[in-house]
Amino acid sequence: MVLVLAIHGELQLLSFKIYKMKKDIFYKELAEYLEFENIELKEDTNLNSISEYDSLAQMSIIAFIDEKFNIKLSAEQLRKITTIKSLMKLIGINNFE
Amino acid sequence: MYNLENKNIIVTGASSGIGKETAIKVSEYGANIILVARNKEKLKKVLNKLKKGNHIYFSQDICELEAIEPLISEAVKQTGKISGFIHSAGIEMTIPFLNMNTDLYSKLFCTNVIAGFEFARIISKKKYLSDTGASYIFISSIMGILGEKGKVGYCSSKSAIIGGVRAIALELAAKKIRCNCISPGIVQTEMTKTIFNTLPESSVQNILRQHPLGIGDPVDVAHLCIYLLSSLSKWITGTNIIIDGGYSIQ
Numbered sequence: 001m002v003l004v005l006a007i008h009g010e011l012q013l014l015s016f017k018i019y020k021m022k023k024d025i026f027y028k029e030l031a032e033y034l035e036f037e038n039i040e041l042k043e044d045t046n047l048n049s050i051s052e053y054d055s056l057a058q059m060s061i062i063a064f065i066d067e068k069f070n071i072k073l074s075a076e077q078l079r080k081i082t083t084i085k086s087l088m089k090l091i092g093i094n095n096f097e
Numbered sequence: 098m099y100n101l102e103n104k105n106i107i108v109t110g111a112s113s114g115i116g117k118e119t120a121i122k123v124s125e126y127g128a129n130i131i132l133v134a135r136n137k138e139k140l141k142k143v144l145n146k147l148k149k150g151n152h153i154y155f156s157q158d159i160c161e162l163e164a165i166e167p168l169i170s171e172a173v174k175q176t177g178k179i180s181g182f183i184h185s186a187g188i189e190m191t192i193p194f195l196n197m198n199t200d201l202y203s204k205l206f207c208t209n210v211i212a213g214f215e216f217a218r219i220i221s222k223k224k225y226l227s228d229t230g231a232s233y234i235f236i237s238s239i240m241g242i243l244g245e246k247g248k249v250g251y252c253s254s255k256s257a258i259i260g261g262v263r264a265i266a267l268e269l270a271a272k273k274i275r276c277n278c279i280s281p282g283i284v285q286t287e288m289t290k291t292i293f294n295t296l297p298e299s300s301v302q303n304i305l306r307q308h309p310l311g312i313g314d315p316v317d318v319a320h321l322c323i324y325l326l327s328s329l330s331k332w333i334t335g336t337n338i339i340i341d342g343g344y345s346i347q
Contacts, residue, residue, distance in 0.1 A: 033196060055297050056193050059247040062295055063192040074294040 020097045021068065027084065033064045043085045061087070069095055099327050102127030104180035105151075105227070106326065107172065109159055109216065112139035114286035115236055116185030118315035119322045123183075124148040126323055131172045131179075133157055134186070151176050159186055159212035160204075166219050179220045180227040181326045184213030184258075185236045189288050191247040191295040202250055209254035214261060217276065221269055230273025232326050235262055236318070237280045239341045247295070255280070259337045266335030275334040277325050282341025284313040310342030 027041040034057050039050060047053045058078050065071050069091055081087045088096060106123055110116035112134035120130045124147035132140050132154035140154040153175050155168050173179065187209045192201060217233050220226060240248055241255030259278050266276040283289055283304060289312075293301045305312060321340055324330050339345055 035195060055300070056246055058297065059191055059295065060193050060196050063196050072294075075297045075300075076294075079297065 020095060023088075023096050026088070026096060029068075030061070030064060030084075034060050041084055043083070043088070045084045046082055047084070047087070048082055065091055071095075099126050099323055099329070101181075101323070101326055103177075104128045104326065105131060105172070105176045105178065106181035106183065107131040107133060107169070107179060107216065107220065108183045108185060109133045109213065110184070110186030110236075111143055111154070112136050114185070114288055115281065115284060115315045115318045116183065117143050119183055119185060119319040121146050121148075122316060122319035123181075123323060123326065124150055124152065126327075128181070128326070129176045131155070131176060133159065133168065159216070160207040162207075162212065162215055165212070165215050169216070169219050169225050173225050178227040179225055180229065180231050182216055182220055182231065182233045183236070183322055183326075184216060184234070186212065187236065187238075187255075187288070189292055190250045191292065192250065193247050194249045197250060202253075205250040205254045206257065209251075210257045210261065213258065214265070217265060221272060221274060226272065226274070230275070232330070233262075233265070233269075233274060233276040234322055234325050235276075235278045237278045237337065239280050239282045239339060239345055241278075241280055242337075242339070243345060262337070263335045270334060275325075275330070277330075277333060277335070278337040279318060279321055279325070280337055280339045280341070281313060281318050282308060282339075282344040284315055284318060286315060304344075307347060308342045308344045309347075313340065313342055 031039060031041045036052055058075060061078060062073050065073055071091055077090060081090055101123060106128045108116050108120045108130060111120045111132035120132055120143060124130050129151040130147055132143055134140055135156060135158050137156040140156055144152055144154050157164055157168055188205060190205055213235055235258045237258040238255040240252045241259050244252055262276050262278045269276055318340060321338060
């Protein structure tokens, strides 16, 4: 479910997304976004064990999270994550169902 | 020679970063500043920092392109005809090429390129343009010349400014309008912080190391704007001036 609240104020346009994503959809869409071929992402997948997981893939994850959850992660935050589960914790476990 | 008195200068992106600093500095040389940005509260703060003059501000999203001509018309009514324009409004985006889409390109190009060109086109009409001509300055970026991973949208939009300015300069020379680009390297602004936030720490350190004179201050760019607005630069048009502390010479 996507709920978009747009406030047309005098100062600026603000938009908030409240988004809950099914976990299996998250794994699938993230893998597609990252173009990880023949790799099935799961909660316990360690990103550092994937050969295609490089600095560019990290940028893609930042862009993906921003687009889907309106959450802006820093490269430094992302550097600390290991598994998909730790990424989901960073995003906020409440954002998943 | 740096006297800018009685010149009315429009500055987009005037609420922060290079635009804000340039507006403040240009006002110190006697110009009247027309501040344009989205955030009204920030604009009011900048207005209060300008040296005494007939300054005004417009809280406006410049990608509402149909609003540009009424804005310029009102500015001319309130301050007089326009002698200068600085397009400092810009947005950055760090998204790998394979994840880009047409909406993202449109958003970047609208703010960074099209809105600026629209301002310049409309100011160039006889009814808005100073009888003594004008100087237009577009703030591009060193990224408009160099490449960086994840920056295809930003790099291409900044590069488009540099290309467009050459053609605009040729067309407008007969109207006594000069049109130039400035391509700064890394300058300490909020946008730079955002860019650095999305890059790995190793990349950030690498970029910092590659600035022989260190990273820049917005006022460094403001000083170049003052030169380009003044008559000292009367024989300069259609060019792109790099100001990057030596970053791109290596």
